[in-house]
Amino acid sequence: AQKITQTQPGMFVQEKEAVTLDCTYDTSDPSYGLFWYKQPSSGEMIFLIYQGSYDQQNATEGRYSLNFQKARKSANLVISASQLGDSAMYFCAMREGLTQGGSEKLVFGKGTKLTVNP
Amino acid sequence: DTGVSQNPRHKITKRGQNVTFRCDPISEHNRLYWYRQTLGQGPEFLTYFQNEAQLEKSRLLSDRFSAERPKGSFSTLEIQRTEQGDSAMYLCASSPWGGFGHEKLFFGSGTQLSVL
Secondary structure, three states: OOOEEOOOOEEEEEOOOOEEEOOEEOOOOOOEEEEEEEEOOOOOOEEEEEEEOOOOOOOEEOOEEEEEEOOOOEEEEEEOOOOHHHOEEEEEEEEEOOOOOOOOOOEEOOOEEEEEEO | OOOOEEEOOEEEEOOOOOEEEEEEOOOOOOEEEEEEEOOOOOOEEEEEEEOOEEEEEOOOOOOOEEEEOHHHOOEEEEEOOOOHHHOEEEEEEEEOOOOOOOOOOEEOOOEEEEEO
16 A cells, blocks of 8 residues: 555646645554645656654644644645745655654655646 | 765767766765656665665666775766666665655756757
8 A cells, every 4th residue: 555645736826815635644553744745847856844753743844734634644735825946846755753763765656746837 | 165076967879888877865864865857757776885885775776787895985877888778867865874764865956968
């Protein structure tokens, strides 16, 4: 089974509007972290936001917020007030076993291509 | 520029040849990671180092692949006897390690390998 599922291959949004990018995950580990990265056409992955499994509140970083629904195992990224520069690939990722010295690897989804229209 | 640097940006090689990529992490970061990304997919973990010690290797890393990080500074990834299936973007990332697991990775721009 896939650990990270991103069901939207592509999304379109008008400039200045909000957009939600979906991410569901699969783990039996009680301690894990969820990350979102942005990959523009230049190729460099850029960290956006982090949510820990024990965090009580949804993470926010400027225009980015994470809608964390633990029971549903979803961690959707919300981008408010979209800008043309937000056009890029967006990847959801998970690291498991945070408190038991688990694997250091991040497992990534297949990504969602976001296009912001003027 | 104090970001993660990867060289070369592009590499074209013939099947069967050996290739080597270099990664220079952010200087104060003691952790260094290698990922591989094929078209239409997210990055896949290959290996990581803490200082000079290689602590984890993916099963994806066949015996044709070897990575080193001498003296805990830059790292090299070598692929021997390249195959067409090795064509991919090879991404390097570094991070500090605070022991919490939520440290973000800083990625380089990658090396695009094309095996003809």
